[in-house]
Amino acid sequence: xxxxxxxxxxxxxxxxxIVFRDVTTLLRDHKxxxxxxxxxxxxxxNQNIDYVVAIESRGFILGSPLAYHIGAGFIPVRKPGKLxxxxxxxxxxxxxxxxxxxxxxxxxxxxSKVLIVDDLIATGGTAAxxxxxxxxxxxxxxxxAFIIELVELAGRSKLxxxxxxxxxxx
Ligand code: AMP
Numbered sequence: 001x002x003x004x005x006x007x008x009x010x011x012x013x014x015x016x017x018i019v020f021r022d023v024t025t026l027l028r029d030h031k032x033x034x035x036x037x038x039x040x041x042x043x044x045x046n047q048n049i050d051y052v053v054a055i056e057s058r059g060f061i062l063g064s065p066l067a068y069h070i071g072a073g074f075i076p077v078r079k080p081g082k083l084x085x086x087x088x089x090x091x092x093x094x095x096x097x098x099x100x101x102x103x104x105x106x107x108x109x110x111x112s113k114v115l116i117v118d119d120l121i122a123t124g125g126t127a128a129x130x131x132x133x134x135x136x137x138x139x140x141x142x143x144x145a146f147i148i149e150l151v152e153l154a155g156r157s158k159l160x161x162x163x164x165x166x167x168x169x170x
Contacts, residue, residue: 001031001032001035003026003032003035003036003147003167003168004168006025006026006029006032007021007022007023007025007026007148007168008021008022008024008025009021009022010022021120021148021150021170023058023119023120023147023148026147027061033065036062036147036167037062037065037066037069038069039165039167040062040066040069040117040145040165041066041069041070043143043145043163043165044066044070044115044142044143044145044165045069045070047113047142048113049070049072049113049114049115049142050072050073050108050112050113050114051067051072051073051074051075051107051108051112051113051114051115052064052066052067052070052072052073052074052075052114052115052117053075053076053077053103053114053115053116053117053130053134054074054075054076054077054116054117054118055077055101055116055117055118055126055127055130056076056077056078056079056082056101058118058119058120059077059117059118059119060076061119062117062118062119062145062147063076063117066115066117066145072115075103075104075107075108075114076103077101077102077103077130077133078101078102078103079099079100079101079102080100080101080102081102082102083102083103083104085104085105085106086104086105086106087102087103087104087105088102088103088104088105088133088136088137089101089102090102090129090130090132090133090136091129092125092126092128092129092132093125094125100129101126101129101130101133102133103133103134103137105137107137108134108137108139110137110138110139111138111139111140112137112139112140113139113140113142114134114139114140114141114142115141115142115143115144115145116130116131116134116141116143116144116145117144117145117146118144118146119146119147119148120146120147120148120149120150121144121146121148121149121150121155121156121164121166122150122153122155123153123155123158124153124154124155124156124157124158124159125155125158127144127146127155127158127159128158128159131144131159131160135160141160141162142162142163143162143163143164143165144159144162144163144164144165145165145166146164146165146166146167147166147167147168148166148167148168148169148170149164149166149168149169149170150169150170151169151170
């Protein structure tokens with residue numbers, strides 16, 4: 001299935017020079033949404049994944065049905081100050097300055113098999129930071145799943161050496 005016609009491209013959002021790949025138009029299409037979850041499931045079914053770790057906020061939309069589909073639990077990685085219990089924090093570089101992500105310290109046990117999900121990989125900074133959080137928790141990272149990959153930014157070169165699934169490339 002060709003997903004590009006379902007993805008809306010918005011120029012100069014959130015700032016000049018960026019083409020925002022808007023997946024709300026894909027998510028509202030029931031065939032498009034099922035196709036995405038089915039593709040991720042095909043890639044990662046039968047690997048005994050314990051948890052789908054999803055990145056706030058569009059990762060949550062995909063991570064939950066995927067976890068249900070492959071028989072895994074769901075764990076959120078959130079922006080600072082949102083998770084109520086004790087957290088592990090990772091800082092990562094942005095174009096200007098830094099940002100951080102958090103996960104509950106007791107979210108998973110060492111050795112858990114996990115998959116990281118988000119809607120899009122651009123520079124790879126967000127996904128690499130999430131992988132670092134999981135490494136600190138001594139998890140076994142089995143792969144990444146994205147709907148969209150911005151290939152020219154070479155984000156996957158920042159990620160650990162595990163399978164990286166993307167369905168649409170720009
Ligand atoms: P990065 O850390 O550079 O790989 O950026 C990935 C995160 O930023 C993901 O959570 C995306 O949702 C968001 N993002 C980055 N670039 C875009 C874009 N061009 N269109 C939509 N979302 C983007």
